[in-house]
Amino acid sequence: MSQKRQRAGFYFILPWLIGLCLFTALPMVAAVYISMTDWDIVGNAEFVGLGNYITLFQEEEFIRSLWVTVRYAVIAVPLIIATSLTIAVLVSKNHKGTGVFRVIYYMPAIVSGVAVAIVFKWILDPSYGLLNGILAFFRIQGPDWLYDPDWVLPSYLIMAVWGAGGGLLTYLAALKDIPEDLYGAAMIDGANTLQKVRYITVPLMTPIIFYNLVLGIIGAFRKFTDAYVLGGAGKEGNFYMVYLYEEAFGHYRMGYATALAWVLFVIILLLTFVVNWTKKYWVYSE
Amino acid sequence: MGRVRLVLWYIVVTLGAVIMLLPFAWMISTSFKAESEIFTVPIRWLPSRITLQNYVKALDVVPIFKCMLNTLIIAIPKIVGEVFVSALVAFGFARFDFKGRNTMFMIMLATMMLPYEVTMIPTFMVWSGLGFSDSYVPLVLPAFCGSASFIFFLRMYFETVPRDYEEAAWIDGARNLTVFRTVFLPLAKPALVTICLWSFMGTWNDLLGQLIYIDSQEKYTIQLALASFSSMTGETLWGPLMAASFMALIPVIALLLYAQKYFMEGVKMGGIKG
Numbered sequence: 252m253s254q255k256r257q258r259a260g261f262y263f264i265l266p267w268l269i270g271l272c273l274f275t276a277l278p279m280v281a282a283v284y285i286s287m288t289d290w291d292i293v294g295n296a297e298f299v300g301l302g303n304y305i306t307l308f309q310e311e312e313f314i315r316s317l318w319v320t321v322r323y324a325v326i327a328v329p330l331i332i333a334t335s336l337t338i339a340v341l342v343s344k345n346h347k348g349t350g351v352f353r354v355i356y357y358m359p360a361i362v363s364g365v366a367v368a369i370v371f372k373w374i375l376d377p378s379y380g381l382l383n384g385i386l387a388f389f390r391i392q393g394p395d396w397l398y399d400p401d402w403v404l405p406s407y408l409i410m411a412v413w414g415a416g417g418g419l420l421t422y423l424a425a426l427k428d429i430p431e432d433l434y435g436a437a438m439i440d441g442a443n444t445l446q447k448v449r450y451i452t453v454p455l456m457t458p459i460i461f462y463n464l465v466l467g468i469i470g471a472f473r474k475f476t477d478a479y480v481l482g483g484a485g486k487e488g489n490f491y492m493v494y495l496y497e498e499a500f501g502h503y504r505m506g507y508a509t510a511l512a513w514v515l516f517v518i519i520l521l522l523t524f525v526v527n528w529t530k531k532y533w534v535y536s537e
Numbered sequence: 538m539g540r541v542r543l544v545l546w547y548i549v550v551t552l553g554a555v556i557m558l559l560p561f562a563w564m565i566s567t568s569f570k571a572e573s574e575i576f577t578v579p580i581r582w583l584p585s586r587i588t589l590q591n592y593v594k595a596l597d598v599v600p601i602f603k604c605m606l607n608t609l610i611i612a613i614p615k616i617v618g619e620v621f622v623s624a625l626v627a628f629g630f631a632r633f634d635f636k637g638r639n640t641m642f643m644i645m646l647a648t649m650m651l652p653y654e655v656t657m658i659p660t661f662m663v664w665s666g667l668g669f670s671d672s673y674v675p676l677v678l679p680a681f682c683g684s685a686s687f688i689f690f691l692r693m694y695f696e697t698v699p700r701d702y703e704e705a706a707w708i709d710g711a712r713n714l715t716v717f718r719t720v721f722l723p724l725a726k727p728a729l730v731t732i733c734l735w736s737f738m739g740t741w742n743d744l745l746g747q748l749i750y751i752d753s754q755e756k757y758t759i760q761l762a763l764a765s766f767s768s769m770t771g772e773t774l775w776g777p778l779m780a781a782s783f784m785a786l787i788p789v790i791a792l793l794l795y796a797q798k799y800f801m802e803g804v805k806m807g808g809i810k811g
Contacts, residue, residue: 259713260633264641267626270682275648278656278663285659292662341550346543354797355554361793361800364742365763366782370564372767373775381563384580416557420801473652476744480767492745495654500749505658512654519652 286509296506303510312486313511316494319487322404324471327411332463334415339422340452353419360417368480371410372397382409400485407488410477418463425459426452457534461526468522472515491515561786568592568779575776591776592784595766598777601784603755604762611673611747611758612740618681619736620729626683627691628717632703642692649685661749671752680736687732694728695721731799734792741789759785 286303288296307313342353359367374381375396383393394402429452437447478490495515499508567575568591570584595601629635630642664675698721706716722729744760751761763785767778793800 256713257634260629260635260638263629263633263713263717264626264638266622266681267645267683267685267688268641270679271644271648274660274679274682275651275656278659279651281659281663282655285662292665338553341546341553344546346546352550352554353801354793355557357801358557358790358793361738362786362789364785365744365760365767366785367560369763369767369778369782370560373567373779374560374563376775379576379578379580379775381559381580384578387579413557413560469650469652473654476742479744479748480764492654496745496748499658505662509655509658512652512658516652516655520650523650 282509282512285506286513288506290505291503292505293503299506303507304514306507307510307514312489312494315486316489316491319404319489320472320474320491323407323411323474323490324468326404327408328464328467328471330408331411331415331418331467332460334412335418335463336422336456336460338416339419339426340448342419343423343426353423356416357419358416359414360419363414363417364476365480368410368477371406371413371477372481375406375409395484397481397488398484400483400487403483403485403487406481406483407477418467421459421463422456425456429455454535458536461530461534465523465526468526469519472519472522564779564783564786567776568783570776572776591780595777595781595784599762599766599781601759601762601781604757604759605785605788607756608741608758608760611676612737614677615680615740616733616736618677619684619687620732622681623683623687623732624691624722624725624729625717627688627695628721630688631692631695645685645688649689657745657749664750670750671756672750673756675750676740676746684736687736690732691725691728694725698724727799730796734796734799737792738789 285296287298287300289299289302290296338356342349342356377383377393377395377398380396382396386393394405396402396406433451433455434447437451442450473492474490475492475496478488478493479496482488491511492515495508495511498504498511566583569587569589570581571586571588571590574581574584630638660675664670664672669675702724703716703720706720742760744764747758747761748764751757754765757765763781766774766781
């Protein structure tokens with residue numbers, strides 16, 4: 252193939268390259284500068300050096316929102332992985348109607364956003380909500396959920412577990428790749444279902460679990476929509492991104508909010524590295 | 538599998554499905570209840586008499602159909618730009634061996650890890666500096682530079698196309714764009730449909746971006762309208778809120794049922810767009 256033709260490829264990727272410069276590289280450089288200023292959009296930016304980064308570690312709300320987010324991530328991410336893995340194993344069997352069940356479990360990946368958050372707010376209503384209504388049927392006095400600081404986190408976890416099926420497809424694809432004869436061989440050796448899951452399915456699924464772990468951590472730290480709509484008593488629903496949004500577009504502290512964004516970026520990066528480092532201890536590779 | 542185990546499987550899977558569908562059932566049931574039946578202890582599963590008053594009230598407070606239309610005004614040009622340009626770029630990455638290709642591809646993968654939040658504020662300030670505050674332009678225009686996750690997905694797809702398919706076209710002296718249009722686009726049709734759907738869903742469910750760039754109520758999208766409706770609520774508004782939520786979800790649920798095959802093909806990118 253001719254040199255000239257090869258060069259044409261460059262023109263094909265040009266739009267992306269322009270986007271990279273305009274919407275990623277330039278804003279990133281600008282973000283470094285903005286994070287070192289005191290800027291409320293209207294006035295001029297006042298250079299404060301690392302001031303914002305020092306301030307944020309002293310702000311109570313920063314610590315609280317980070318703590319809310321970390322606690323959520325630590326519990327929700329493994330919970331979501333375990334739930335979607337279980338669902339995937341269940342619906343990987345080809346019985347009559349499996350297809351219908353797959354679509355139902357997968358629904359939260361498509362059907363999400365503000366509407367679903369509102370529905371959950373209603374379900375979790377302490378007096379007239381569905382959840383406490385069902386609990387009352389079993390003679391259990393349900394908690395005040397989003398209105399009780401201690402129960403805000405569990406409320407978000409309930410939503411997270413409900414939505415876990417959204418990650419179903421990657422697991423299903425990986426399950427399909429496990430060779431059937433492995434299970435056959437295990438059966439001849441007299442393994443029961445639990446042993447098969449423990450010694451064949453889970454080890455062979457570790458690469459995809461790893462992938463979902465990384466994405467899950469990122470997703471948890473970027474949680475916004477649900478938290479913005481639901482809130483929670485005692486500011487326990489003030490997730491990191493909600494805090495960042497409020498600082499930037501509620502209080503117009505652009506410099507400070509950009510510093511918050513960088514801190515988030517560094518946290519995500521560090522966690523990704525840490526998880527990547529643990530890879531060699533538990534992720535199966537051929 | 539034994540009979541007992543099969544029955545057990547159906548019980549477990551059905552129970553899970555019921556839990557999944559319960560929130561929607563509760564939403565729909567509430568939306569058709571009279572106020573006196575919404576606030577009852579113990580809860581009432583079904584309305585004793587179906588009423589449309591919640592829908593009337595919801596439409597009275599929020600112009601839901603207009604807001605859906607506003608979302609479409611953003612979504613449609615965005616889909617066209619995002620899908621077409623991503624395909625062009627993916628073609629460039631998949632079929633040409635120009636200088637720096639692999640480096641640039643690595644950079645593109647790296648940008649997928651970069652949280653949108655870091656560039657969010659500077660980008661916002663540039664747009665408002667250019668006079669595009671309270672406008673759809675900042676939400677639509679960047680789509681015409683393609684999307685990293687879509688490019689990644691389409692490149693994988695294009696690389697599976699056998700070289701023979703295009704060789705014939707090259708020999709005939711066809712131009713690059715012609716090969717792209719006559720060979721690659723038609724072959725990638727299922728992948729393109731999948732991406733169109735993901736692009737649409739991304740816009741339909743996006744709250745943060747729209748919250749930042751849109752201010753005036755007549756420009757509100759469906760997500761913004763619902764969010765502001767839910768924040769103005771006193772306790773009594775649960776009926777209209779459920780009616781509004783249901784109306785907002787109908788197009789999405791319909792789309793999922795109609796195009797489930799294509800959604801299920803989006804495996805490789807499911808988690809990326811969050």
